[in-house]
Amino acid sequence: MDFQLLDLYTLVPEIFLLIGVSAILLLDLFLSEEQRDVTFYFSLIVLVVTSILPWFFYDADPRVIMNGLIVSDSLGAALKSFLCLLIAVGLLYSKNYLLSRGLHRGEYFSLTLFATLGMMVMISSNHFLSLYLGLELLSLSLYAMVALQRDSGRSSEAAIKYFILGAIASGMLLYGMSMVYGATGNLNIEAIVASVLADDADSTLLRLGVVFLIVGIGFKLGAVPFHMWVPDVYQGSPTSVTLLIGTAPKIAAFAFVLRLLAEALGHPSLHQEWSQMLTVLAVASLVIGNVVAIAQTNFKRMLAYSTIAHMGFLLVGFMTGSMTGYSASLFYVLTYVLMALGGFGVILLLARDGFEAEELSDLSGLSQRNPWCAFLLMIILFSMAGIPPTVGFWSKLFVIQAIVDLGYVGLAVLAVMTSLVGAFYYLRVVKIMYFDENEVSNSAVTYRTGMAIFGVNGFLLLGLGLFPGWLLSLCETLIESSVRTF
């Protein structure tokens, strides 16, 4: 647990990433506009290498290092690896879009990599402070990226909303952390657990702390009633930034909630408290997310509300406090991220100079202009709705099984009914693509690589839908071996 020089090896992925992003910052100064591609590919290489590195330096049994700041386990390695690949794919999706919007600049890539670094720190942290550090690194990078399009009023508005609300939420989080510190005398997760077990902690203060921590968590995930930033930020940001915000931080947030609630505050008496709070958040998110999405005419905004609903499902799986529940939530977040990648990716692919393909009406008749694109988007939408044989069905099923197992049948029925409501707006997009007349001219997608990745993305959802067992087993193994419960 004390700092040993050899422990630095476990941090090689983060160290490499930091060196990489510093190199990019420097390198970019000496590159001209035309050579900007070098920065792009260099970032990709850094990300790909970073995704391979964790597998050399993790511990099968969780091991705490760096004076209790970092934990090295298989879940961390898996999530970090997946995260880096995800962000690399996200960058690939965005390339053309960035070029046409004047965002293809060194700052974009370095901010992306800094955000990745923040997420990696969050995923592996064992201490409230490192958790917060990672969170802030992620958030500040994202705030800047949202505002990167200087000339767009909407982006600036979205950035300010995100920044102010995010700052308040972080403040709440810190307040909660300080209360937990006051109650237990520790910020280290293992020490907190020991303190709670030894009955040393002031329980009222601890419970109050939990409330504020959940406020912070709720904001980060975008759960009702802390969701107000989600639609505006998703709609206002440049779509490539929306892609980033909608996918990667969800994985980091999952790890964040896992470390915070399942590990640090996993004691049964505390679990009772936060599981009730999470249930309220989950139910509200499911209902409001699904219902309000019906009224949307902007595709990005609709996806934002659908994200709120999906996070509700995630919280439903999480509140069980059982290993099955956590595995189901992990499976859910991993598959959700793939769906969101495709959902926002298609907007990036269809966008052109002076034309953001973000209104629902922009998709009308897509099946006639670009049948392949429409087919893939249809798979993604049915996956989000949870219709077999796509993987979205299995992710919802596993969560529902986890809660029915514990007797929460009413909650299961509610989750299922809100999915039905949700099916409507996904169906509406399919209807617009397939049943409406083609009103948009000239929409050949010129970005070949992007289309290829989109194809892989869509078929992955179908393939996982036919063979989901292995991924679920993997999730279970990761959770069982890494989550330290009491």
Place this chain on the structure above:
Amino acid sequence: MLTNIIGSLSLIVWLPIVFGILVLVIGSEGRERISRWLALLGSVLGALAVVPVWLQFDRTEKAFQFVEFSSWIDIFNINYHLGIDGISLILILLNVVTTVFVVVAGWEVITKRVSHYNAAFLILSGMINGVFCSLDAMLFYVFFEATLIPMFLIIGVWGGPNRVYAAVKFFLYTLAGSLLTLVALIYLYRTSGGSFSILDFYATSIPQSAQILIFLALFAAFAVKIPMWPVHTWLPDAHVEAPTGGSVVLAAVMLKLGGYGFLRLSLPIVPDAAHELAPFVIGLSLIAIVYIGFVALIQRDMKKLIAYSSISHMGFVTLGIFIFNTEGMQGAVIQMVSHGFISAALFLCVGVLYDRLHSREIADYGGVVNTMPIFAALFLVFAMANAGLPGTSGFVGEFLVIMGAMATNFWFAFAAAMTLILGAAYTLWMYKRVIFGNVSSEKVAGFKDVNAREFAMLFVLALLVIGVGLYPKPFTDVIGVSVSTILELASVTKN
């Protein structure tokens, strides 16, 4: 290896799907001919794949046959578990034959996105086969739900003017019912000690209060599918707006998914609840038979009339199932098959007329017999069958169900027999207005009689309808043991 595949259920399920994907990949704008012929090949092969199974099927065996089992999702004990009994077999037969008709029916009519159209039907056909073969509840559910996607697209892309409303209504209505079933299946998984196998569900004992809830949850899905009154309102819209092929598949096959669900899942798994709620279901069935029969009488749109007639005939199916005797249940299964052929034929006939006049209003037609005598003759066979004329398949099912109802309660039989009057009334009145009388317009006077393709379809169907009507023994033989097995399971107390 080849002998392992031929004569296996997996072939029956996946062959149409594979051909559907082939058609999708190979066909494209400008290659319509290849798409059509490939689709026809796929549907015919799909039908031929059932032949070895039919020949090797043991009609005296009580257990499920042609069982295939491989592990799919280990953690939740969800397995790729297939197997059939007599009821599954004849429904599969109905499905594959209907698929051939559908591909032939769309030959000249569908001109845009031909490959997508044919692919959707082939994939749908494979999935429906999957529902009929599944012995694992989750596999059943996956196939059951997955059929919504192709049907939604078929109605919405190639349908009539109000197709979007009809397609969305169809999808959401059916999805709503099915989602409750999902919760029920998960509950059953827990109660049965961690298995999704339908056979394990048969053996699980469940307290009565839970049985009622499970029955209602399963009922939600199957009642919407059949459809039963009052959750039937999606059907008239879907049938009217769907293209001819879509209406055929919807009426002939997809409605039977609901009936099959009752037989395979509801009755054997929660028999006590089924008995307790039987009066409720019988009541709804009788309302469907009588009330919907009257509703059919006042329809002005031919397709809508046939749609309501479908609902009325499916009322016989649920009535037959829930009176819990051999005649009733055999009648219900025969009715499912017979109604499949008859409604498919009726929709194809309406399709033939629609292709000529582009109208489904009865008022726009009249005196069609003058210009299309062959068509009129074939249409007469199907109209009579729909009315329940002895000698046609429509009579066999209805008669058996009425006999079974008589054994339970005279008034049930009386109400059910009303269909003999009502069915004749609305069908023959429509027939008379469309076919006989004065030629209503010049367009009608210019009609060409059925061409070779249309004649082939309708003639084969007429042979089937009359064949089953005169000699239903092959079918009753196949389903005999299965029906008695289900009745046995349904009479056991499990709470």
